[in-house]
Amino acid sequence: MSRGTRTVRRRSRAAHALRQEAGAVGRAAGAAWRGPGRERDLVVQSLKASAAALLAWLVAGVWLGDPMALMAPWVAVVLMQATVYSSLMQAARQFGAICCGTLLASVALAVTGNTLGAVALSVPLLVLLANWPRFGDQGIHGATTALFTLATGAAGLSSAGHRMGQAALGAVIGVAVNAFVLPPIHLRDVRENLAALAREAGDVLHAVAGDLRDGAWDTPAWSAASARLEHRLEALRSARGWSRESLRLTAAPLRAVRRPPGPAPPERDDERWSRVTGHIRALTRTLAVAADADRAPVPPSDPVLEAYAGLLELVGDACRAESRRLLGSGDDALPDEAAEAAMRELRGRLQDGLREHAGQGAAGTAVLGTLLLQAENLWSETVPAGRNA
Numbered sequence: 001m002s003r004g005t006r007t008v009r010r011r012s013r014a015a016h017a018l019r020q021e022a023g024a025v026g027r028a029a030g031a032a033w034r035g036p037g038r039e040r041d042l043v044v045q046s047l048k049a050s051a052a053a054l055l056a057w058l059v060a061g062v063w064l065g066d067p068m069a070l071m072a073p074w075v076a077v078v079l080m081q082a083t084v085y086s087s088l089m090q091a092a093r094q095f096g097a098i099c100c101g102t103l104l105a106s107v108a109l110a111v112t113g114n115t116l117g118a119v120a121l122s123v124p125l126l127v128l129l130a131n132w133p134r135f136g137d138q139g140i141h142g143a144t145t146a147l148f149t150l151a152t153g154a155a156g157l158s159s160a161g162h163r164m165g166q167a168a169l170g171a172v173i174g175v176a177v178n179a180f181v182l183p184p185i186h187l188r189d190v191r192e193n194l195a196a197l198a199r200e201a202g203d204v205l206h207a208v209a210g211d212l213r214d215g216a217w218d219t220p221a222w223s224a225a226s227a228r229l230e231h232r233l234e235a236l237r238s239a240r241g242w243s244r245e246s247l248r249l250t251a252a253p254l255r256a257v258r259r260p261p262g263p264a265p266p267e268r269d270d271e272r273w274s275r276v277t278g279h280i281r282a283l284t285r286t287l288a289v290a291a292d293a294d295r296a297p298v299p300p301s302d303p304v305l306e307a308y309a310g311l312l313e314l315v316g317d318a319c320r321a322e323s324r325r326l327l328g329s330g331d332d333a334l335p336d337e338a339a340e341a342a343m344r345e346l347r348g349r350l351q352d353g354l355r356e357h358a359g360q361g362a363a364g365t366a367v368l369g370t371l372l373l374q375a376e377n378l379w380s381e382t383v384p385a386g387r388n389a
Helices: 004-032 038-063 071-078 084-112 115-129 134-138 142-151 157-178 187-214 219-246 252-258 269-290 303-328 334-359 362-382 384-388
Strands: none
Touching: 004 084, 004 269, 038 071, 038 157, 071 084, 071 157, 084 115, 084 142, 084 157, 084 219, 115 142, 115 334, 142 157, 187 219, 187 269, 187 303, 219 269, 303 334, 303 362, 334 362
16 A cells, blocks of 8 residues: 555545544534533533633632732632532542642742752652542642642742632632532433433344344344443443432522423332343343354244244333333333233243243253243333233
8 A cells, every 4th residue: 555545544534533523513512502401511511610710810810909810710610510519529629739739839949949849849749649539630739739839939828828818719619600500400311311221222122133033143243232231321320420419519499490390210210220231131141142052052943033022122112112201202101901912922922932942952941941031021120011010
């Protein structure tokens, strides 16, 4: 391949990457414009951070006449966190780190008498102190504050007190803006992640059912899809944690204004879909074992697999219906009577197949029995009639 061809290909890949990024930005902007959601929340928090920085600059630089009004707006921007509680916690950690950095830099300069010696004495200690768990991810601000203090020559007792006062001012403004101006409430994230988990579970079940009917056992794809469900479950747990935290230290009247139209789904739904994810993972593993020619278990016969695929599609439909219900774009779920009737018919066919396989040997019976048990577990967790049984 010539150098010119390689250059053209690199430029083509770069252009493709830029187009993808531009498309992602455009989609995010469109989502923020259309209505409430994660993208609009990010826009709101960004505007709040800018407002907090501007207010801190006005207070420190204009009203108080500070010619170096930098620390207050910097702290205000950094403290515009995703929840009011995290803003307050980060404010305490960052203020502690800034105080340590300012004081240690001033002491180091007084001991060594020159800036280079003060940097050599204070920065290694502050970088080491940044790993203290009490500081969280704010510990590094101690070292950066020391460098800034020494570089500007603003060391000494009075300068240290002045800098810490600016940090306190910025922390108060940042936390106040986050707490009282459209405080972030993350209940919507729980619903969206739960709906996405239900939809993706239904997609996995339909994909497995389609492959069983076609005789194309794509077990690596099933395993990858099951792993993606695990990642989605982790995202749901993270969103639930943010939801709880976003309600802490948030004023009740403002909380009522910022709440989404509907409450977050109950936490028992998280546990239920965690079990569904586990059952799907176990099901795909069982099918992978049955598809492995080097292992003793063998897959069931084609008529039985046809019935089993129908059962998985029934459960997948219920998962997708619940996803639509969570997003407010569909009915509650499949009708109880229809789901129960379809399940009974398919279960009867599978039971007949299980008895037939029992007379042919233990290998096929073990696989079919395990698959049937996992499908029953999925049905009981997802189909309304199954949950009420």
